[in-house]
Amino acid sequence: xxxxxxxxxxxxxxxxxxxxxxxxxxxxxxxxxxxxxxxxxxxxxxxxxxxxxxxxxxxxxxxxxxxxxxxxxxxxxxxxxxxxxxxxxxxxxxxxxxxxxxxxxxxxxxxxxxxxxxxxxxxxxxxxxxxxxxxxxxxxxxxxxxxxxxxxxxxxxxxxxxxxxxxxxxxxxxxxxxxxxxxxxxxxxxxxxxxxxxxxxxxxxxxxxxxxxxxxxxxxxxxxxxxxxxxxxxxxxxxxxxxxxxxxxxxxxxxxxxxxxxxxxxxxxxxxxxxxxxxxxxxxxxxxxxxxxxxxxxxxxxxxxxxxxxxxxxxxxxxxxxxxxxxxxxx
Amino acid sequence: xxxxxxxxxxxxxxxxxxxxxxxxxxxxxxxxxxxxxxxxxxxxxxxxxxxxxxxxxxxxxxxxxxxxxxxxxxxxxxxxxxxxxxxxxxxxxxxxxxxxxxxxxxxxxxxxxxxxxxxxxxxxxxxxxxxxxxxxxxxxxxxxxxxxxxxxxxxxxxxxxxxxxxxxxxxxxxxxxxxxxxxxxxxxxxxxxxxxxxxxxxxxxxxxxxxxxxxxxxxxxxxxxxxxxxxxxxxxxxxxxxxxxxxxxxxxxxxxxxxxxxxxxxxxxxxxxxxxxxxxxxxxxxxxxxxxxxxxxxxxxxxxxxxxxxxxxxxxxxxxxxxxxxxxxxx
Numbered sequence: 001x002x003x004x005x006x007x008x009x010x011x012x013x014x015x016x017x018x019x020x021x022x023x024x025x026x027x028x029x030x031x032x033x034x035x036x037x038x039x040x041x042x043x044x045x046x047x048x049x050x051x052x053x054x055x056x057x058x059x060x061x062x063x064x065x066x067x068x069x070x071x072x073x074x075x076x077x078x079x080x081x082x083x084x085x086x087x088x089x090x091x092x093x094x095x096x097x098x099x100x101x102x103x104x105x106x107x108x109x110x111x112x113x114x115x116x117x118x119x120x121x122x123x124x125x126x127x128x129x130x131x132x133x134x135x136x137x138x139x140x141x142x143x144x145x146x147x148x149x150x151x152x153x154x155x156x157x158x159x160x161x162x163x164x165x166x167x168x169x170x171x172x173x174x175x176x177x178x179x180x181x182x183x184x185x186x187x188x189x190x191x192x193x194x195x196x197x198x199x200x201x202x203x204x205x206x207x208x209x210x211x212x213x214x215x216x217x218x219x220x221x222x223x224x225x226x227x228x229x230x231x232x233x234x235x236x237x238x239x240x241x242x243x244x245x246x247x248x249x250x251x252x253x254x255x256x257x258x259x260x261x262x263x264x265x266x267x268x269x270x271x272x273x274x275x276x277x278x279x280x281x282x283x284x285x286x287x288x289x290x291x292x293x294x295x296x297x298x299x300x301x302x303x304x305x306x307x308x309x310x311x312x313x314x315x316x317x318x319x320x321x322x323x324x325x326x327x328x329x330x331x
Numbered sequence: 332x333x334x335x336x337x338x339x340x341x342x343x344x345x346x347x348x349x350x351x352x353x354x355x356x357x358x359x360x361x362x363x364x365x366x367x368x369x370x371x372x373x374x375x376x377x378x379x380x381x382x383x384x385x386x387x388x389x390x391x392x393x394x395x396x397x398x399x400x401x402x403x404x405x406x407x408x409x410x411x412x413x414x415x416x417x418x419x420x421x422x423x424x425x426x427x428x429x430x431x432x433x434x435x436x437x438x439x440x441x442x443x444x445x446x447x448x449x450x451x452x453x454x455x456x457x458x459x460x461x462x463x464x465x466x467x468x469x470x471x472x473x474x475x476x477x478x479x480x481x482x483x484x485x486x487x488x489x490x491x492x493x494x495x496x497x498x499x500x501x502x503x504x505x506x507x508x509x510x511x512x513x514x515x516x517x518x519x520x521x522x523x524x525x526x527x528x529x530x531x532x533x534x535x536x537x538x539x540x541x542x543x544x545x546x547x548x549x550x551x552x553x554x555x556x557x558x559x560x561x562x563x564x565x566x567x568x569x570x571x572x573x574x575x576x577x578x579x580x581x582x583x584x585x586x587x588x589x590x591x592x593x594x595x596x597x598x599x600x601x602x603x604x605x606x607x608x609x610x611x612x613x614x615x616x617x618x619x620x621x622x623x624x625x626x627x628x629x630x631x632x633x634x635x636x637x638x639x640x641x642x643x644x645x646x647x648x649x650x651x652x653x654x655x656x657x658x659x660x661x662x
Contacts, residue, residue, distance in 0.1 A: 018422075020429075054399075054426040056646065057388035068385070087418040087444070091349075095385040098351075113418070315387065 004153035004183065006102075007075040007291040011144075011171055012063025012158035013136040014081030014105075015115040016088045017276070019314055020055035022120040027128055034122065035275075037129040037191045039163070045132040048118050057088075058315040059095035060117055061136075062190060063158040065277050065316045069284025069306050071099045072322040073330065075291055078102035078148055080174075082139040082167075088114035089135070095317075105143050108135050119276055121314065127276040137164035141173050149174050150181035153291055154213075156283075159190030162198050175210055184242070186213035188283060189220040199224055206240045213243040213290070215283050221246050243296070245303075247282050253303060255286075255296045264300035267308035277316025282307040285322075289329070302329050335484035335514065337433075338406040338622040342475075342502055343394025343489035344467040345412030345436075346446040347419045350607070350645055351386035353451040358459055365453065366606075368460040368522045370494070376463040379449050388419075389646040390426035391448055392467075393521060394489040396608050396647045400615025400637050402430045403653040404661065406622060409433035409479055411505075413470040413498075419445035420466070426648075436474050439466050450607055452645065458607040468495035472504050480505050481512035484622055485544075487614075490521030493529050506541050515573070517544035519614060520551040530555055537571045544574040544621070546614050552577050574627070576634075578613050584634060586617075586627045595631035598639035608647025613638040616653075620660070633660050 027034050030048060040048065067077040079096055083089030085107045092114060096103045115136035120128045139161070149155055155178040161167040178185055187205070189195055195202065202224060205211050214237065218230050221244075225233035230246065238244045238256040247253045252265040285306030289299035305326055306318065313319050323330060358365050361379060371379065398408040410427055414420030416438045423445060427434045446467035451459045470492070480486055486509040492498040509516055518536070520526055526533065533555060536542050545568065549561050552575075556564035561577065569575045569587040578584045583596040616637030620630035636657055637649065644650050654661060 049425060052425075052429065054390065054429040054648070057422065059385065091388065094380060094383075098383065098385040317385065 006152035008154045009078040009152040010063040010156040011080045013061040014083045015061040017060035019119045020053040040130045065280035066284045068317040069281045073288040082135045083114045084108045084135040121274045125272040139167040141170040146177045149177045156186045159194045184212040187211045188215040195223045217247045262296040267304040274314045277310040278307045281310040337483035339485045340409040340483040341394040341487040342411045344392040345414045346392040348391035350450045351384040371461045396611035397615045399648040400612045404619040414445045415439045415466040452605045456603040470498040472501040477508045480508045487517045490525045515543040518542045519546040526554045548578045593627040598635040605645045608641040609638045612641040
């Protein structure tokens with residue numbers, strides 16, 4: 001097993017977010033679930049977009065957001081995801097490369113356009129996401145650079161992308177390559193809907209020891225365990241994972257590592273404006289500590305600080321200097 | 332002369348802004364003029380974009396920004412501008428319609444893509460703009476709805492768009508239609524470069540009495556008059572215009588109407604973040620007062636408040652509730 005060259009390689013949705021401010025009546029009248037994510041087809045996407053207010057566009061995608069945070073913290077990162085040869089694809093590729101993240105997945109020249117996520121932010125700072133997966137769902141296993149995956153300390157996978165068939169197959173290949181090379185696999189459960197559809201897969205992956213680090217929030221881990229009790233859910237999965245991380249919104253987060261529990265409170269935020277990206281950036285801070293060999297408590301603290309930064313402004317990628325924000329924690 | 336149906340119809344660039352934060356070294360190393368606007372071709376646009384940091388996209392365009400402000404203040408508005416049938420064109424069209432502005436210009440199905448403006452914002456809040464005019468420069472005279480132009484109280488024209496041949500011809504037709512119908516024509520000088528190229532045209536339009544309301548800043552009006560003395564420049568043009576407005580950044584603004592001078596100080600801003608759109612939103616506030624028949628001093632105050640709002644955040648379109656901000660001034 002050679003020394004890793006990259007800190008992390010992630011496979012995720014290559015998405016541009018379209019963010020608008022809407023009121024609760026908008027969420028209700030379009031029968032959306034506040035705080036949740038749903039997949040939409042072309043027709044639904046057009047209908048929703050035509051009803052949305054004037055917005056702003058920022059590159060997004062859960063795993064890509066996590067890498068944006070890690071790159072800002074000095075980690076060496078590569079991203080794998082599918083865009084098309086269109087304007088949103090150009091924007092996504094530009095933005096991720098401008099952050100110093102390697103992104104070499106071949107651009108699709110046919111098929112659906114680059115993915116977009118229509119995000120309504122309500123006055124309570126909650127985000128409601130409607131994802132048109134577009135090109136993202138057609139990431140083929142052949143797009144993977146397995147040598148690159150073998151060269152990275154961590155392979156990070158986005159649960160959202162487990163839903164479409166081709167990326168799922170690609171992620172299975174990636175897991176096999178990473179494990180053969182003795183690397184660690186990190187996975188985020190992403191959302192309740194993927195657990196509803198693919199819970200059996202996820203439980204099997206954990207059971208087989210394919211996942212080293214699992215990221216979830218309280219509702220995801222309980223859904224996966226089929227219980228309402230967070231402690232029961234933790235007790236079910238923690239023994240099978242090197243590290244289990246459970247985020248708890250304003251209550252902070254928990255990490256269980258080798259049977260030992262560590263906790264952190266949420267970092268203070270003057271005004272929460274848009275919770276989009278909170279989980280993604282928590283993961284960024286946590287993993288940036290992890291690849292530096294920090295203790296779980298420090299990883300949790302770094303995650304909490306990164307999450308606090310991203311919810312203080314619109315958009316799911318950091319705006320402020322994260323290195324400066326974390327200060328001594330990075331030494 | 333029938334009663335106007337619309338408050339304003341504007342002809343301008345249909346542009347999506349791409350905004351990034353850069354330092355002074357970036358501006359210097361790319362030989363850009365801080366605070367200015369330059370036109371770039373495809374190659375220059377690609378070069379600059381590849382060097383820019385990760386950004387965010389917001390619909391822009393000078394006259395379109397002005398309408399965004401006026402619509403937020405309850406004015407009835409229509410916009411004429413050329414986009415292509417691409418993703419940025421969809422975004423521009425969506426955003427302007429979502430603001431309640433009528434936008435019916437036929438979308439181009441060939442030719443260059445929708446215009447974009449690469450905007451670098453430096454830590455001093457100055458913006459440096461690099462405009463790829465794309466489809467915008469091919470707005471044909473045939474795209475004009477002359478009946479609509481005749482039905483609007485004010486025809487507003489963006490000086491930037493005087494540079495390309497087809498829109499210039501379109502604007503000349505629009506001026507003729509508006510004047511025949513007894514409407515007023517408002518014009519913004521936009522930038523020094525258009526004055527350098529088209530000063531003769533602008534002076535002739537003023538001389539012939541084709542323009543009723545002229546918007547400029549100090550450097551534009553002096554450039555147009557061929558003097559360094561703002562007062563001399565004002566004395567040159569004011570007698571030929573119903574209203575001459577000269578904005579003076581942090582020193583406020585002046586309006587000369589029927590020989591009488593009115594002034595306003597700049598409205599206070601807690602922290603100036605991005606000056607993009609300051610002039611556009613000043614014009615929005617001023618004209619929103621004007622179409623309501625407000626006195627020049629009130630129009631100036633409304634302009635100053637709208638400008639102050641837009642420079643307190645990124646992007647050239649208002650975020651806050653402008654009606655609430657202006658309060659009693661609107662009654």
